[in-house]
Amino acid sequence: MTDGFEKKRIQDLKSMKLLNSLPEKEYDDITSLAAFICNTPISLIALVTDTRQFFKSRQGVDVSETPIEQSFCAYAIKVPQKPFIVEDARKDMRFKDNPLVTGQPNISFYAGIPLISSEGNALGTLCVIDNKPRKLEQKQLEALKSLANQVVHLFELRKKRMEIEQSEKRFKGLVQSGSDLIAILDFEANYQYVSPTSVNVLGITPEEFMGKNAFEFIHPDDKEAAYASLLRLENKKQLTLKPFRFKHGDGSWRWIEAIITNLMEDSAIGGLVANSRDITERILSEETLKKSEAYYRGLYNSQTNYVLRTDMEGNYTYANKKFIEEFGWLYPDGKILGKNSMPSIMDYHHQRVEEKVGQCIAEHGKVFKVELDKPTSDGKIITTLWDFVCIVDPEGIPSEIQCIGLDITARIKAEKAVKESEQRYSDLFHLSPQPMWVYDIDTLKFMDVNEAAIKHYRYSYEEFLNMTIREIRPKSEIPKLEAAILQLKQKEKSYSSGEYLHKKKNGQEIIVEIRGNILFYKGKKAEVVLATDITERYNHIKAIEAQNEKLRKIAWTQSHVVRAPLARMMGLIDLLKEDSPSVDQKEREQLLEHVFQSATEFDEIVRNIVNTTQQNSENYTLGN
Amino acid sequence: MIYDLIYLVDDFDVVNFLHRILLRKLGLEERVKVFTNPEKALKDIRAHGGKDSRILILLDINMPEMSGFEFLEHMMAGSFPQFIDVIIVTSSVSESDMILAKEYPRFVRDFVTKPLQINKLRDITKSVDRIEKSNLL
Numbered sequence: 077m078t079d080g081f082e083k084k085r086i087q088d089l090k091s092m093k094l095l096n097s098l099p100e101k102e103y104d105d106i107t108s109l110a111a112f113i114c115n116t117p118i119s120l121i122a123l124v125t126d127t128r129q130f131f132k133s134r135q136g137v138d139v140s141e142t143p144i145e146q147s148f149c150a151y152a153i154k155v156p157q158k159p160f161i162v163e164d165a166r167k168d169m170r171f172k173d174n175p176l177v178t179g180q181p182n183i184s185f186y187a188g189i190p191l192i193s194s195e196g197n198a199l200g201t202l203c204v205i206d207n208k209p210r211k212l213e214q215k216q217l218e219a220l221k222s223l224a225n226q227v228v229h230l231f232e233l234r235k236k237r238m239e240i241e242q243s244e245k246r247f248k249g250l251v252q253s254g255s256d257l258i259a260i261l262d263f264e265a266n267y268q269y270v271s272p273t274s275v276n277v278l279g280i281t282p283e284e285f286m287g288k289n290a291f292e293f294i295h296p297d298d299k300e301a302a303y304a305s306l307l308r309l310e311n312k313k314q315l316t317l318k319p320f321r322f323k324h325g326d327g328s329w330r331w332i333e334a335i336i337t338n339l340m341e342d343s344a345i346g347g348l349v350a351n352s353r354d355i356t357e358r359i360l361s362e363e364t365l366k367k368s369e370a371y372y373r374g375l376y377n378s379q380t381n382y383v384l385r386t387d388m389e390g391n392y393t394y395a396n397k398k399f400i401e402e403f404g405w406l407y408p409d410g411k412i413l414g415k416n417s418m419p420s421i422m423d424y425h426h427q428r429v430e431e432k433v434g435q436c437i438a439e440h441g442k443v444f445k446v447e448l449d450k451p452t453s454d455g456k457i458i459t460t461l462w463d464f465v466c467i468v469d470p471e472g473i474p475s476e477i478q479c480i481g482l483d484i485t486a487r488i489k490a491e492k493a494v495k496e497s498e499q500r501y502s503d504l505f506h507l508s509p510q511p512m513w514v515y516d517i518d519t520l521k522f523m524d525v526n527e528a529a530i531k532h533y534r535y536s537y538e539e540f541l542n543m544t545i546r547e548i549r550p551k552s553e554i555p556k557l558e559a560a561i562l563q564l565k566q567k568e569k570s571y572s573s574g575e576y577l578h579k580k581k582n583g584q585e586i587i588v589e590i591r592g593n594i595l596f597y598k599g600k601k602a603e604v605v606l607a608t609d610i611t612e613r614y615n616h617i618k619a620i621e622a623q624n625e626k627l628r629k630i631a632w633t634q635s636h637v638v639r640a641p642l643a644r645m646m647g648l649i650d651l652l653k654e655d656s657p658s659v660d661q662k663e664r665e666q667l668l669e670h671v672f673q674s675a676t677e678f679d680e681i682v683r684n685i686v687n688t689t690q691q692n693s694e695n696y697t698l699g700n
Numbered sequence: 701m702i703y704d705l706i707y708l709v710d711d712f713d714v715v716n717f718l719h720r721i722l723l724r725k726l727g728l729e730e731r732v733k734v735f736t737n738p739e740k741a742l743k744d745i746r747a748h749g750g751k752d753s754r755i756l757i758l759l760d761i762n763m764p765e766m767s768g769f770e771f772l773e774h775m776m777a778g779s780f781p782q783f784i785d786v787i788i789v790t791s792s793v794s795e796s797d798m799i800l801a802k803e804y805p806r807f808v809r810d811f812v813t814k815p816l817q818i819n820k821l822r823d824i825t826k827s828v829d830r831i832e833k834s835n836l837l
Binding site for chain 1: 712714715717718725761762791794797813815816817
């Protein structure tokens, strides 16, 4: 006997679960009958292991087992096909020194019938023992053999019973504690049996199902598809029904997925076994997912999203065409499914993914957003925005992460550009050397002022923000301001300009030129204003105008005063030129005298003009 | 048509003296009346001539007692039955003075810049019609 066989024999023996079991009446009946038939004081059912022999039943012996070294049965099973008989152990070389021979129970005669299991293993013996030498009659030996057969029968029965118990246990476990519902239906779908789990799954007791047809519970819209599926069962052993709606005891509709097995031919069942489970939550979360997908697809106006699923280890279970096209290069053998998804994400975002997945698992069915950088095949990095959802199996255990993503690199770039541009405008505002502010058109309250405004108007930033633009004007200017604001509101103008009188904190009034533009600031209609103090410029203009007036006077003087003597001289010289008889000698001398006087007058006037001009320019430079 | 009286109104004697010689050349010296004070000239005009008399006034603008324009204002305000033509003779070359002169179309026939030329004076005194077609109108 090889080790392998011995191993199998021991396994077979152990599977009976007889070792160390309590005495049982069936076995004791047999041993007492064997002792009676063979007229021996001792009868045993001995089971032989590799170390000992255990007596499942014993007559005339006090111990329940002995070491294997003392065992007669260990010899008996070595030739399983034959009874093993020792007529006088005291004369047998194999046993004469055996303690059971030399001492209690002083074995002299032994006859054992090997017990052969259905597997062909000799598990032990049914034996009879006497303390004096003897022989068995043929009839007695035959009776002993049939009793041994009885023992083997009992063993087989025990094995079967244990198998049944095991299977029943499993079935009960499945039927009563799981979320699966098992029903047996006839070909017309009338209920023959419904497992007790129906109370948990569908809120209906098995008794309520009896005598009813499954189609009474199925949603009208789903009946046709379910019926068509059932018809296919005539030449098919098993099929899975498409999810259908089933009326729960509370009146609500539940999504059910059912596997139907045709066991009509099996006499024990004789029907269709329907194994059903409630998948409402999964269907709803899938629908939510679909909705969210559609929503974001619309929102970002993206033609194609990345869609993928991974198992809980992050290995791909699905990836759509777009994803494979763009990230397939990361997996040189071209097979994405089963590979880990992390290599498609930049290292610095790995932790972010792990955190997000953790959140997904904590709140399955809920969509979580995450922005991830991914490498592209041309060595660039793109930014992608993902919706992660954890999907659970019917037992509520997280099974997969569904991820829908899209490339938002362009959007991120645009956002960055907008931010930079905003920063530029903000700098323009705050660093402008001219006073600038933003005020709310409705309340006229200052919303922001720049450093130049604070310096020029002498109010602090906080003071400004607690003021309206009325307060930087003298009272006389308020009507003008209100008219301008009204115009700004009514005409929907986007800009304003004009000159206004403003008042600084110290009461000093200044003339400012205003340039304003309407904008939306912090959600309010506001105007950003650039105020240029033109007081000095205005004063300069006034000075220039005064100067002009003076110059006009000079021009007038030139015209009247300067030209008067000149014109006279011209008239006088005209007369002197012609040797006219109408002018006598005396008058001629008079004319010459007049010319001289006019010339003197002219000289004096020119000196005066020079003096006046000098004085004027001095006055001007003194800052008049 | 000949003016009965020709008034020379200029605060400078020399101007009036010049104009008198020019009018002498045109044979009109005996009709000349000379005034360096415009107020006195106005008084004299009021005292001379009735409806039929025709008067020419050579009027300066820049005069200390009364400017030529003030003189014209008085004429507009007062009632003068005579036929009166005024020629403004001024050393001013200013445009604004010429424009102001046009404010008195009832009297002002011309605006002449000094020195007054003999030919111009001949035209002025020859015919009232010609004066009306002068550059002023």
